[in-house]
Amino acid sequence: MSRPLAGPQTLLRVLNGRAILESLANEGAQTRTDLMHATGLSRTAVTQVLRMLETAGAVAPAGIDRGSRGPAATRVGLHPELGFAAAIHVDHRAAHVVLVDATGAVRAEKHAPFPPRADRGAHIAELVDACRADARGPLHLAVVGVPGIVTTDGSIRDEQGPDGGAFRSALAHRLGCPVRIENDVNLAALAEFTSGNGxxxxxxxxxxxxxxxxxxxxxxxxxxxxxxxxxxxxxxxxxxxxxxxxxxxxxxxxxxxxxxxxxxxxxxxxxxxxxxxxxxxxxxxxxxxxxxxxxxxxxxxxxxxxxxxxxxxxxxxxxxxxxxxxxxxxxxxxxxxxxxxxxTFGPEGALVGAVGEAASALRETLFDRILAPPGATPR
Missing domain, CATH: 3.30.420.40 (ATPase, nucleotide binding domain)
Incomplete structure (x- = not known):
């Protein structure tokens, strides 16, 4: 008898795992019954996937649901120590840093004007470090909104001329994680599209x-x-x-x-x-x-x-x-x-957009890593 192909099984595991992770990220902690209704998976499939995710350190118990009929059921949520992404808005006067988790929840926030003749990257890194002191965990990536023209490779062109990607590279080095640069007005537009008047x-x-x-x-x-x-x-x-x-x-x-x-x-x-x-x-x-x-x-x-x-x-x-x-x-x-x-958001639009993009990118990064087959390199 020939062996069953591993590919479809692996694909099913990834699809089911992503469905549950997305549901936990969007809706918060849930019981197995909640996840069955949210994903359309059977109780057996939900149980198997949760066991796999718990072994991978992706989910953890998150209290007891006592509000529904019948026996109390354990809720499960994304593991609180999965880490964060930094959403950063930079203008000509100040930097605003927010740490978000995979659910999009704000875990720490700092805002401060640039000191005279300060290095922008160093100032931002200090704010990120201050946030990480309030919310401990790994920093996986940063999304930064800036004024000026942002090219596809993350270079910035403003009134001081093109920087050739120097700001992005220097900030990535200081933060120790990938950095994505976006135009601040585009981020404000994304905020309106995802959760505002657009x-x-x-x-x-x-x-x-x-x-x-x-x-x-x-x-x-x-x-x-x-x-x-x-x-x-x-x-x-x-x-x-x-x-x-x-x-x-x-x-x-x-x-x-x-x-x-x-x-x-x-x-x-x-x-x-x-x-x-x-x-x-x-x-x-x-x-x-x-x-x-x-x-x-x-x-x-x-x-x-x-x-x-x-x-x-x-x-x-x-x-x-x-x-x-x-x-x-x-x-x-x-x-x-x-x-x-x-x-909808006024002057906070660019930061709101950066928060949404950072949370979305964090989910993709974490979920790809969690669901990668053994020995595979996540994207």
Missing amino acids: GDLASFSLLLLDGGLGAGTVIDGAVHRGASGVAGEVTYLPQSPLPIGAPVINDQVVADLALAGGLDPTAPLDVHLEAAAQGDEASLHMVAEIGRRLAIVAGTIGLVLDPEAFILSGQAAHPLLADAVRRVGEEYAPRLPLRFVES
Whole structure:
């Protein structure tokens, strides 16, 4: 009699194991009966897979379920010492670090401004170390959101020029784990798609105003990054009567508009928005001009991509500025319908997106490692 093939058995073990691990990651600790209903597996299959996962150190008992009828049943959950991923948001002023586990739960969090002339990588590594002191366990990977153009190989190109991947390599060396670099606006768009106002949209563009202006576009469930990472760099879109190559809106433009209106050119946009909310006429005119520029950027994107909606994020979501954008959008509506909605997460969008991506990548890394056949090298 010929021996049965091992391949299908191994594949079934991997598929069943992944189904249970995904269910525990998404829903938390469960009983065997819960897992049967969640995965469609038989009680025997669930028991066999849990025994295999427990031997691998992937799951552990997680208390007793006393809320259901019948005898109390033991819950099982992902092992609390499987480790973490770091979700990191870096802007021009500060770094925000969050450690997440495979369920997506936040286990530690630190935020601090960059000291003068500080090395960004060293500062981030210090924050990660401080988080790991609060949540002990191995660090498997990091997802970092940064302003600027991010290429497919993790290189960053910003106002200081291309870095050739130096930041990613240096941070990976300091953290001792793989590091993935993402554009911060794209991460904010992912956050809206997965758990925000973009969830019900087949396509949208997120316009994030925070010092500068960037766009993150989701089409059919995927972020459009472009061939070289340039997609969404809308700050320099041509816009009459601005000269070619002039920024549409950034901190310097805010200062110039303030000076032209007799306002304090050293004040940040938030101050001018607050003054406008108090009825200051010059500030209201300034907000109207910024709203006009944002609406024209949206119209330009709309003529090319025609997304279902534009999500206003960061300072663009301020009620006065959002109203100014909508007023201009209504003027164009007969020729080019533009729909605007506010962001769910505001200034935290990039970090929320990094948390979601870090948790997802951590699950893939851990589950591949746990379910790899003996002697195989996980991806």
